[in-house]
Amino acid sequence: MKKSDESLKRIFSKRLKELAKLPKIDESKSIESIIEKEGISRRDFMKWAGAMTAFLGLSSTFTPTVAKAAKLADRLPVIWLHMAECTGCSESLIRTATPTIDSLIFDYISLDYHETLMAASGWQAEENLENSIKKYHGRYIMMVEGGIPTGNAGSFLTIGGHGKKGEDIAKETAEGAAAIFAIGTCSSFGGVQAAAPNPTGAVSLSKVIDKPVINVPGCPPSAKNIVGTLLHFILFGTLPALDAFNRPKWAYGHRIHDLCERRGHFDAGEFVEQFGDEGAKNGYCLYKVGCKGPYTFNNCSRERFNQHTSWPVQAGHGCIGCSEPDFWDTMGPYEEPVADHLYKTVFGGLGADATADKVGLGLLTVTAIGIAAHAAISVVKKPKE
Numbered sequence: 408m409k410k411s412d413e414s415l416k417r418i419f420s421k422r423l424k425e426l427a428k429l430p431k432i433d434e435s436k437s438i439e440s441i442i443e444k445e446g447i448s449r450r451d452f453m454k455w456a457g458a459m460t461a462f463l464g465l466s467s468t469f470t471p472t473v474a475k476a477a478k479l480a481d482r483l484p485v486i487w488l489h490m491a492e493c494t495g496c497s498e499s500l501i502r503t504a505t506p507t508i509d510s511l512i513f514d515y516i517s518l519d520y521h522e523t524l525m526a527a528s529g530w531q532a533e534e535n536l537e538n539s540i541k542k543y544h545g546r547y548i549m550m551v552e553g554g555i556p557t558g559n560a561g562s563f564l565t566i567g568g569h570g571k572k573g574e575d576i577a578k579e580t581a582e583g584a585a586a587i588f589a590i591g592t593c594s595s596f597g598g599v600q601a602a603a604p605n606p607t608g609a610v611s612l613s614k615v616i617d618k619p620v621i622n623v624p625g626c627p628p629s630a631k632n633i634v635g636t637l638l639h640f641i642l643f644g645t646l647p648a649l650d651a652f653n654r655p656k657w658a659y660g661h662r663i664h665d666l667c668e669r670r671g672h673f674d675a676g677e678f679v680e681q682f683g684d685e686g687a688k689n690g691y692c693l694y695k696v697g698c699k700g701p702y703t704f705n706n707c708s709r710e711r712f713n714q715h716t717s718w719p720v721q722a723g724h725g726c727i728g729c730s731e732p733d734f735w736d737t738m739g740p741y742e743e744p745v746a747d748h749l750y751k752t753v754f755g756g757l758g759a760d761a762t763a764d765k766v767g768l769g770l771l772t773v774t775a776i777g778i779a780a781h782a783a784i785s786v787v788k789k790p791k792e
């Protein structure tokens with residue numbers, strides 16, 4: 408074992424021991440018993456833990472620790488708030504043909520307060536939220552799905568009988584939270600409702616609260632990225648390494664393009680020229696029909712969705728950059744190559760500021776030019792058919 412692994416093991420073991428001392432949220436149930444009840448064998452569970460371990464960038468010797476951490480998730484109350492959005496983030500987690508370990512963990516821990524999943528409604532639901540905030544003060548994880556409308560003094564989003572503003576609920580809940588995750592692009596960056604002209608003045612969660620927020624973007628993000636962020640918190644108890652947009656690097660450290668299954672065709676200059684053509688049938692690269700994979704940081708090409716079944720590029724459409732800030736304004740038109748679009752944004756079109764990735768607009772532009780040149784040269788090099 409590497410020396411750094413040894414010190415990590417010590418950190419994890421101390422943290423897990425502390426968590427194990429906490430009472431379960433519901434003493435009558437545990438993640439372990441739920442997994443058993445669903446007929447998930449120990450072998451399958453360990454297989455899942457092994458995959459999560461690799462996913463988090465830890466060596467395989469940590470698999471038993473990750474398995475233990477997952478089982479301790481029943482000690483962590485989660486409060487999941489819905490703001491302005493489509494509920495796709497929750498759907499991403501629960502819409503699987505058979506319950507996955509990810510969805511089971513999520514279902515179980517989030518029962519404390521989740522507007523679409525919990526049994527309570529009306530006054531009772533509001534009371535649950537207030538009680539959870541008081542009871543678990545300083546201990547709960549706050550997960551927020553959706554952008555926060557701030558226009559017209561926040562009145563575009565009111566929730567519950569008292570007509571409380573979404574913005575105020577977010578602020579109050581943030582106060583006692585041990586960790587705050589913005590789930591989805593809406594909560595991370597404003598999302599679809601913040602697209603120009605942003606009539607409701609929607610903003611990201613981090614703009615309305617003054618505590619650190621971990622962004623888990625994607626419209627929607629994958630179940631693995633959500634559960635992985637939770638597991639990371641259980642293990643480390645601290646914020647993960649984040650990129651310039653506060654996204655965990657273990658999940659958003661690479662571009663879609665880096666691990667895309669169509670990458671060989673990109674390198675060989677084989678492109679789909681229009682949907683339905685021979686190139687499309689042959690599974691060629693989708694760059695020329697608008698794929699934004701070279702500019703998008705996420706792990707979809709490696710992890711896919713729905714238990715690893717598929718992902719946008721596999722289904723035949725380019726990536727639309729859904730985990731990038733302001734992608735509705737900056738990544739469109741979705742079915743045109745990005746070079747044209749960048750030309751428009753950089754030289755006078757919509758959202759020039761919005762593309763300014765702190766990593767460097769220069770880098771993005773150079774990449775765009777490089778890729779456009781590559782695409783053009785490979786077309787020239789290819790014999791005319």
Ligand code: FSX
Pocket residue numbers: 491492493494495496497552553554590591592593594598599625626627628
């Ligand atoms: Fe929808 Fe979530 Fe997109 Fe937003 O996902 S899938 S609009 S990121 O907040 O519900």
Ligand code: SF4
Pocket residue numbers: 663664665667668669670671673691692693694698699700701720725726
């Ligand atoms: Fe894949 Fe898109 Fe990159 Fe082509 S441009 S290799 S389809 S990510």
Ligand code: F3S
Pocket residue numbers: 625626627663703705707708718719720725726727728729730
């Ligand atoms: Fe979104 Fe692109 Fe992945 S559109 S789901 S980041 S492939």
